[in-house]
Amino acid sequence: MRKDAIVGLVCLVGSVVLYSTLGHIDEPRAVTFPKTIIIIMIILSALLLLQGFIVKSAEKKGPGYPWLRFLILFSLIVAYFAVSESLGFYISAFLFFIAVTYILGKSDLSLKKAGLRALSSAIFTAVLFVLFSVMLEVQTPRGVLF
Amino acid sequence: MAEFFQYFPNALTVTNLLVLVLGVIGGLLLGATPGLSPTMAVALLVPFTFHMEPATGLILLGAVYTATVAGGAISAILINIPGAPANIATLLDGHSMAQQGHSQKALYFCFISSLVGGLFGMVMMILFTPPLAEVALKFGPPEMFWTALFGITVMAGLSSGSILKGLIGGMFGLLISTIGMSPMLGTERFVFIDVLAGGVAIVPALIGLFAIPQVFSLMEGLGRETNTNVDFKPEKGIVFSTVIENLKMVKTLGIGSVVGSIIGVIPGAGGQVAGLISYDQVRKFHKHPESFGKGNPEGVAAAESANNAMVGPSLIPLLTLSVPGSPTAAVLLGGLLIHGLFPGPDLFRTNAEVTYTFIASLVLAQLAMCVFGLLLSRYSYSVMRVPNLEMIAAVTILAVFGTYSVQNSFDDVIVMFSLGTLMYIGRKVGFSGAPVVLGIILGVIAEDNFLKGKLIADTDVGVFNYFFTGHLNIILIALCLGSLGYSVYSEVKQYKKMKTIKQEAA
Numbered sequence: 263m264r265k266d267a268i269v270g271l272v273c274l275v276g277s278v279v280l281y282s283t284l285g286h287i288d289e290p291r292a293v294t295f296p297k298t299i300i301i302i303m304i305i306l307s308a309l310l311l312l313q314g315f316i317v318k319s320a321e322k323k324g325p326g327y328p329w330l331r332f333l334i335l336f337s338l339i340v341a342y343f344a345v346s347e348s349l350g351f352y353i354s355a356f357l358f359f360i361a362v363t364y365i366l367g368k369s370d371l372s373l374k375k376a377g378l379r380a381l382s383s384a385i386f387t388a389v390l391f392v393l394f395s396v397m398l399e400v401q402t403p404r405g406v407l408f
Numbered sequence: 409m410a411e412f413f414q415y416f417p418n419a420l421t422v423t424n425l426l427v428l429v430l431g432v433i434g435g436l437l438l439g440a441t442p443g444l445s446p447t448m449a450v451a452l453l454v455p456f457t458f459h460m461e462p463a464t465g466l467i468l469l470g471a472v473y474t475a476t477v478a479g480g481a482i483s484a485i486l487i488n489i490p491g492a493p494a495n496i497a498t499l500l501d502g503h504s505m506a507q508q509g510h511s512q513k514a515l516y517f518c519f520i521s522s523l524v525g526g527l528f529g530m531v532m533m534i535l536f537t538p539p540l541a542e543v544a545l546k547f548g549p550p551e552m553f554w555t556a557l558f559g560i561t562v563m564a565g566l567s568s569g570s571i572l573k574g575l576i577g578g579m580f581g582l583l584i585s586t587i588g589m590s591p592m593l594g595t596e597r598f599v600f601i602d603v604l605a606g607g608v609a610i611v612p613a614l615i616g617l618f619a620i621p622q623v624f625s626l627m628e629g630l631g632r633e634t635n636t637n638v639d640f641k642p643e644k645g646i647v648f649s650t651v652i653e654n655l656k657m658v659k660t661l662g663i664g665s666v667v668g669s670i671i672g673v674i675p676g677a678g679g680q681v682a683g684l685i686s687y688d689q690v691r692k693f694h695k696h697p698e699s700f701g702k703g704n705p706e707g708v709a710a711a712e713s714a715n716n717a718m719v720g721p722s723l724i725p726l727l728t729l730s731v732p733g734s735p736t737a738a739v740l741l742g743g744l745l746i747h748g749l750f751p752g753p754d755l756f757r758t759n760a761e762v763t764y765t766f767i768a769s770l771v772l773a774q775l776a777m778c779v780f781g782l783l784l785s786r787y788s789y790s791v792m793r794v795p796n797l798e799m800i801a802a803v804t805i806l807a808v809f810g811t812y813s814v815q816n817s818f819d820d821v822i823v824m825f826s827l828g829t830l831m832y833i834g835r836k837v838g839f840s841g842a843p844v845v846l847g848i849i850l851g852v853i854a855e856d857n858f859l860k861g862k863l864i865a866d867t868d869v870g871v872f873n874y875f876f877t878g879h880l881n882i883i884l885i886a887l888c889l890g891s892l893g894y895s896v897y898s899e900v901k902q903y904k905k906m907k908t909i910k911q912e913a914a
């Protein structure tokens with residue numbers, strides 16, 4: 263099956279599932295608009311599915327997708343979210359910056375680069391602190407230190 | 409016009425001028441940085457403005473919007489990568505000039521021409537926006553509903569390669585706007601988890617849809633970054649001679665400014681189209697059309713005067729009808745809404761002070777863009793050396809802080825990241841963030857007016873007569889259909905062209 267046809271099929275199934283979730287709402291006026299939108303989405307998805315079969319799209323060939331790098335970055339972001347409220351926004355941001363630059367950039371990591379990246383992280387975090395906590399007075403989760 | 413001069417001094421306060429200058433410098437640097445889109449830059453800044461006075465916040469967004477368009481020319485000229493689609497025509501001659509050792513001169517041409525075009529566009533905007541906003545006074549619920557749909561059809565057609573995917577994206581955005589409580593009835597919809605109970609706010613959506621896909625795209629490019637070692641040779645004492653040489657190009661600057669202003673008013677057409685059409689027209693009317701593409705400064709002047717002349721007029725449909733002229737203008741609309749400023753006549757009556765201060769600051773931003781562009785041009789190449797790794801970390805952290813700071817809610821951060829990841833996957837299969845964002849922003853207007861209209865129609869002339877008859881309704885429906893028809897026509901034309909190229913290659 264061609265790419266657009268798969269995308270059309272996924273959108274079609276998703277739209278039907280979303281439509282079914284509105285069934286339990288008793289107030290009909292609250293669902294008129296979303297139902298209308300979903301019906302339009304179903305029609306558009308069906309057209310995309312059809313177009314996927316009729317029109318041959320150009321398949322781009324490029325370098326393979328860096329799945330491992332994606333999973334590492336995704337996990338680092340999730341871990342960053344998980345600890346930011348307990349550790350505090352600034353400490354977790356500092357650690358996240360270091361983790362990203364060290365782990366994803368480990369291929370060219372030397373002692374000098376490690377120091378520079380840690381320094382960049384410290385400066386960036388300090389700028390964030392001045393910007394958000396001092397100038398904009400945003401209340402961020404305090405965590406263990408500040 | 410009188411109001412413009414009345415409120416002009418408001419833009420000259422110390423705070424506003426400082427914000428304006430910082431916005432312009434930041435915008436120039438962000439525009440020049442390959443890998444950071446202007447739309448994302450403005451989206452990341454929206455939460456900062458939330459904590460400022462409305463006028464000051466809008467001045468920051470307007471300054472960045474203005475400067476990123478010109479800043480995008482820096483990378484186009486120096487490394488042959490346009491910072492924004494609006495700068496595609498600039499690289500045709502700008503990069504050739506840089507290859508011939510005239511990088512700085514090309515940059516000077518870019519900023520001076522941008523100023524001329526930008527100021528022309530601003531005059532057009534100041535003259536035409538208030539009277540057009542008065543037209544919006546005649547709009548009732550059905551007209552407002554059709555206007556919201558028109559905005560989505562325009563963005564759907566022009567922001568991605570496929571009209572079907574653009575429309576599905578726009579509809580998905582409309583659907584996202586319905587998450588949470590129904591505004592008129594208080595009924596919960598699509599609240600599958602607690603995080604969604606309050607609905608999806610504009611800021612998490614803006615940041616998620618534009619910043620997170622960019623973070624993952626930067627990750628993909630790690631290890632295969634373009635060589636940005638620019639052969640930049642500073643030339644001394646050429647500022648005044650270049651200014652005079654540039655200003656003598658009256659015909660080129662005139663064509664660029666007029667074409668840019670006309671294209672700017674057409675919602676969705678954007679700076680890319682303006683730059684290319686202006687470049688093409690100037691070349692056609694030139695004595696030596698063969699010199700274009702080989703480092704002719706008039707090529708740079710044509711493209712840059714047009715893409716900056718587009719900035720002011722692109723705000724006319726935005727400020728009068730909520731129909732943005734470009735994805736960045738859609739983000740700017742989000743910035744207006746979070747300050748409680750709704751496009752239409754009220755913007756020029758009830759909120760005249762904020763609106764005219766904002767417009768005055770846009771004029772000042774054009775001047776500041778030129779001055780700081782000229783001053784910074786010899787150092788601008790250094791921003792192109794910021795490694796992607798640092799950019800990935802910095803953009804992610806800014807996205808988290810910016811999202812959190814608006815409502816002090818970590819739920820917003822989760823919504824932002826989830827939407828962003830979904831958009832990243834969507835981009836892989838040909839979807840674009842702009843129609844989704846516009847759907848989220850205009851969804852509330854569309855649903856509210858749809859329900860109000862239906863209530864009136866049920867007790868009056870019926871839904872069909874209420875929504876499908878009347879001059880304004882018919883004009884707006886025709887605009888929606890025209891926009892869709894044009895998109896389908898362009899797509900079919902493009903498909904046939906590709907097919908012919910393939911057949912010829914085979």
